[in-house]
Amino acid sequence: MTAVEFSAYARIVLQRWRLIIALILLATVTAYVTNAQGPVAHRATASLSVTPSIVEYWTGQAVERLLNNYALQIRSRPFASIVAKAAGLPEDALTGRIRAVAAPAEFRLSLEVDDADPELASTIVNLAANAFVSKIRAEISGRERQDIRLEVLEPALRPDSPVSPRPGRAGLGGAIAGALLGAGLAVVLTFWDGRIYTSGDAERAWNAPVLGAIPSGPPMIGRASSVARKDGRAFSRAAPIRPAGTPPLAGTRGSR
Structure with missing residues (x-):
């Protein structure tokens, strides 16, 4: 963007600053109020360690694919039913609520659960972590060669503060979105406006230099x-x- 183009956009923003400010205020208030009325959720996180018996390049590649598969198993409906039974909840109560994020570079698998009750959130995620470790250990126990070692690296603690709602963060995001929307709308409205405000507008409209201009202010003789x-x-x-x-x-x- 050249200096001329930047000055033109800056002039457009200054000309329609009332519109931009109005959209910023509207978006900020809307995002703040909407987010503040949302349900309260606490997030508990547990970490699993998945390490190969021999760390080398090809083993690392296999562990990366294995971690992604483990994450899919943890997010599956059958595993959610197993954890729900262990927690004394209905079978479909945890479907889609247990999340898993794989970190292959660290040989780590993170489990997350959100709930309005912080104590229940930590209980569920710890049950899920222990249940998955027991499940995988049972699957590989009968093998002669056990190349993978799976254990709970860090159990979940009771979360101190909720992860949502966060109206302040939502309001800031709304303000940024309102500013971008207002600036874009100002450019569009100016593009549709055929009136000429400055000598630069006249030169661009007729592709010819301006020879003279009537100054603004009271008439002079x-x-x-x-x-x-x-x-x-x-x-x-x-x-x-x-x-x-x-x-x-x-x-x-x-x-x-």
Whole structure:
């Protein structure tokens, strides 16, 4: 973007600043109020360690794919039913609520659960972590070679503060969105507006230089007068510009 284009956009924003401010306020208030009325949720997180017996390049690649598969199993409906039974909840109570995020570079798998009750959130995620470790250990226990070691790296603690609602963050996001929307709308409205405000607008409209412009302000009146030069010749000059309604000044005419 050149300096000319930037100045043009800046002028558009300054011309329609009322519209932009109105949209910023509207978006901020709407986002703040909407988010503040949302349900309260506390997030509990537990971490699992998935390490290979021999750490090398090909083993690391296999563990990366294995972690992604483990994450899919944890998010599945059958596993959610197992955890729900262990927590004494209906079978479909946890469907879609247990999340898993794989971090292959750290050989780590994170489990997350959100709930209005912070104690229940930590209980559910710890049950899920222990249930999954027991499930995988049972699957590999009968193998002669156990290449993967799975254990609970960090159990979930009771969350101290909720992750939602956060009206302050939502209001800030609304303000940014309102500013972007207002600036874009100002540019569109200016593009649709065929009126000319400055000499630059006229030059761009007709692709020709501006030869003169009428200054803004009260009308001014000029009057020609003649004054004598030291060599005896006379020349004309414009009398001082005066506002309309002011009595004219008397001029003198020199002689040759």
